[in-house]
Amino acid sequence: MTVQSSIIPDLNNMRFQYQSELSIYTEKLAEGRLLFAGFQDNGTSIYEHTDLKDKPSFDLTIDGQSMNYGWEFSDFVTRRDELGNTTGTLTLKHERSPVQLKVITICSGFGFFKRTMEITNLSDEATIGLTNMVPFKGCIWNITDNIADNLRDDTVAPYSVGRFKDLYWGNEGNFAWQDIPVNTGIFFQSTFGMSGHSSPFFVLRNNINGGYFVCQMGWSANWKSAVFADYFNDSRLPNKINLNFEIQPMTPSPARLIAPGETIVAPDMHIGMSHVDLDTAIQNLHAYLRQSVLRQVGDGLQPVIYNQAGYMVPGYKQPEMSEEGLKHEVDIAAELGAELFMIDAGWYGKNGEAGTDWGNTTGDWFAADILPNDLFPVYEHARSKGLKCGLWVEIETAGSKSNLAEAHPDWFLTKYGSTFPRVLDLSKPEVKQFVESEIIRLVEKYQLDMFRLDYNSSSNEGGFNLKEGRNENTHWRHMEAIYEIFERVGKRFPNLQLENCASGGGRTDLGIVSRFTTTWVSDWFKMPRTVRILNGMSMALPPEYINRSYSPGMDGNLDTQMHVIMMGHPMLCGVTPSLASANPAIMACAKKYIGIYKDFIRTFHRAAxxxxxxxxxxxxxxxxxxxxxxxxxxxxxxxxxxxxxxxxxxxxxxxxxxxxxxxxxxxxxxxxxxxxxxxxxxxxxxxxxxxxxxxxxxxxxxxxxxxx
The missing domain is CATH 2.60.40.1180 (Golgi alpha-mannosidase II)
Incomplete structure (x- = not known):
């Protein structure tokens, strides 16, 4: 479909209106500040005299100095792509500091916009430091009519925020509404060094006049969101009640040193407003993500995955993996009607040593001694059965017993004078280069159809590297590295499926999800919580991108377990210890629902x-x-x-x-x-x-x- 979007720049008044179907966002450059002038959800433009005049649309601090004012207009250009998406690029230069800012706004249809900012150091000599960055903020609703009556003596909260209220492993997708009390701020955040096990996603609801505002930030490390309902109650002046919001990456300062002539990119913002019901607001989000944000391979049909870890590798103890065992797992996958065979953790490193678990040998991405013929016979057997092939790799880590850890102790994250275990520091160019080269080598060596990225470490506030006398935090450069690596890998291997996993749902933000084709949203598969995880995560992401798994030891009815995974992107694991000992009822049930998924649900899943x-x-x-x-x-x-x-x-x-x-x-x-x-x-x-x-x-x- 052709996107209905437009941009109306008024260069005489430095006023810019961005339209995505019925949603109109207005921004204005006034007195050196870029202001959030208003947001409409009914297709009707506001007049200039009704613009908000005191709401900046971003915050930026460089070397401890506020950059919220002092901006001068340099340029504004628009372009339109083949889908009808309209992009406006506003270039600003700071009057006192050698900083250029490009504010890029894409009108992408369905009432949604993508917002990106590029920060350039114009200096020829001096490095500058990013202290803090709020990529987007403003006032969503500004109510002035009949406030006291509509609030009904404070028994009705004017606004509410919907978000995932749990932050911890295995509790993803717990969506809940929270009323926003007047004149009281609410904030929520992540702190583990990843964007999850919550997500930088929220929905704002206007409880008086109606309407929804949906916001997601593409950032895979720590973040913070805040909302504030500002109730101005004065008998001498018209009463008003505003809903202010902001969302930002949270990184110790300096978050990023910017070299002379260098440009860095702030996290992408994805925002949409609509005066519809909640279902339609979420459907608009899904349609926007599918068309303009998320990666798709081939026809976009998600393969049914069979994961080898189950009965074969209890607890992921590596010595229990074998070529013969993997081939038996292939046979089970083929018999069930799965389409892709995934080899999970435990195939690599020094795992001939009894009791060595999978986490201590990551980093040595070569088949272990217990697989003397490497993985080639297993993958050959899988392909002979008509299965595609995938491989699990935790590429950002190196276990304590790995050769990599012994050879490169300086490659690890460091903080407070000591090394942080397992986590490689991708802010270092040599580490970044190694990681990318290893991914490419593995994909080419095994001719992989799917590469599964896992990340099972919490770096919390990140590490620090001394640069030019300042301790630069590692999070920003680490995220840059991961995004750049998988953008290049995706372009180099256009038919490669990329699965994102981070200790389950540790990274479910659009920064990393947009570069992958499917996402593991949680490690929790037991009833009833697995239903709530699917239910909540299918608000932030379209369901075909949400990997849900059947695993042994689950509670509840077998059909119910299958119902959960077939409503997402299905993966099965540990259905039976072997074909010879298979329970016929379990096999028949799994086959039936795999058939339903492939022949019915998948035929419309991607656009549902x-x-x-x-x-x-x-x-x-x-x-x-x-x-x-x-x-x-x-x-x-x-x-x-x-x-x-x-x-x-x-x-x-x-x-x-x-x-x-x-x-x-x-x-x-x-x-x-x-x-x-x-x-x-x-x-x-x-x-x-x-x-x-x-x-x-x-x-x-x-x-x-x-x-x-």
Whole structure:
């Protein structure tokens, strides 16, 4: 489709209006400041006299000096690409410091914009230091009408923020709304050196006048978001209540030293506003990400992955891996109907030593002694069965027992006078070059179809390197290195699938996700929390990019475990210890749902509209009921799954479909019972289907196809 976007620059008044369908963002350069002048969600431009005049659109501090003012106009250019995306580049120069700023705003349709900033050191001699950077901030809503009456004596919060409220491993995707009290700020952040296990993603909601604002930052290290509802209550002046927001990377200063003539790029911002319901706001986000942000390989159909780690490698103890065992795993994958065979941790390094675990030998990316013929026979066997081949690598680390750690002790992150274990310092050019060359070598050596990147270390505030008398933090350069490496790898191998994983969901931000084709959003697969993870993460990311796994030892109904993973990007592991000892019922169940995914769900998954019937799932692990609905663009196909979690008050849930064509008829198939019948779209939408489940951790999957 062609994007509806435009940019209206008023160079006489230094005022710039960016339009993405019905969303209009206005910015103004006034008195040396670039101001956030207003955001509309109904397609109607504001007049200049109604512009906000005191809200800067960014913060920048160089060498401890505020750069929020003192900017002079240099240039403004626009361009339009083949999709209709319109880009405006505003170039500013600072009047007192040798700094140039390029503010790049892309109008990308669906009410969304991408915002990037380039900071250039114009000095011929002096290095400057980035102290702090807030790439985007402003006032989203400014209400002045009938405030006291609409607030109903302070019983109604004017605004709310929706976000992932948990920060820790295994608790990703716990979406919840939080009211924003007036004149009280709220902030939330990450602190482990990664963007997760939360994510720099939030949704703002106007509880008085309606509307949603969605924001994501592409940054894979520590970050912070803040919101503040400013209530000005004075009988002498008109009352007003503003909602201010900001989001930024959090890095000790100096975050980045910028050499003479050098340009660095701030984290990408992805923002959208719409006066619609929450489902439509999230669908607009997904459509924007699919079209303009996320990487796609070939036809974009996600392969069903079989991961070798399961019964074969309990606890990932490396000596238990063998060529014969891997070939048996290949046979299981092929029998199930999987399409890609992934070799997980434990294939490399000094693992002939009993008890040596996978984490202590990372860095030596050569097949271990327990695989004397290397991985070639395994991959050859997999390809003979029609399977593609993938490989797990934790390329940013080196374990304590690795040859790499012994040979290059200076390659590690250092802080407070000591070495931080396992984490390689990619801010060092020689380390960055080694990492990239190793990725290329492994992809070419094994002719990989998928490269899985993992990262299982928390560097917290990062390390420090002494440069020109200053201790530069490592996070910024490390992120630059990872992004640049995988951009080049993606271009060099255009058909290579790239899977992003970081101790589960440690990096689910768009900075790294945009450079990969699928993302491991959590290491937690047990019911009921795995449902909540899928439910929440499918708000921030389209579901086909969300890797969900079946693993041994899971709680709940077997069909329910399959329902969860088939609603994401499915991966299976440990389905059976061997084909000879396979449980026929488990094999039949897995085969059935793999067939449903490949033959039905995947045919429209990549463009599906997602409806979250239960956007907030309460409880420690998820309680009550959960329901997700995916509908094809033409509304001819749909899949929905209704889950009974724990502590449900009733045995019945009525599923009223949101995305169907009310004038059409649909053939309905319900799994696992297998019943089929025809119902009108109007009845399915208004009266719904009553799902009755009298025990916890069970579910029903509903497949719908339009019929005459």
């Amino acid at each position: 509209k997602v409806y979250h019937h239960t956007p907030v799932i309460p409880g420690a692990d998820g309680s009550g009921w959960a329901a997700l609905e995916y509908v094809s663009e033409d509304r001819k196909k749909a899949v929905a799954t209704v889950f009974r979690l724990v502590n449900a008050d009733e045995d019945r849930y009525t599923m009223k479909f949101k995305g169907l064509d009310k004038g059409a008829n649909y053939r309905v198939r319900i799994e696992p019972e297998g019943s089929e019948f025809v119902v009108g779209g109007y009845v399915l939408s208004r009266e719904g289907l009553t799902i009755e489940l009298d025990t916890a951790l069970t579910s029903q999957m509903i497949l719908l196809t339009e019929t005459d």
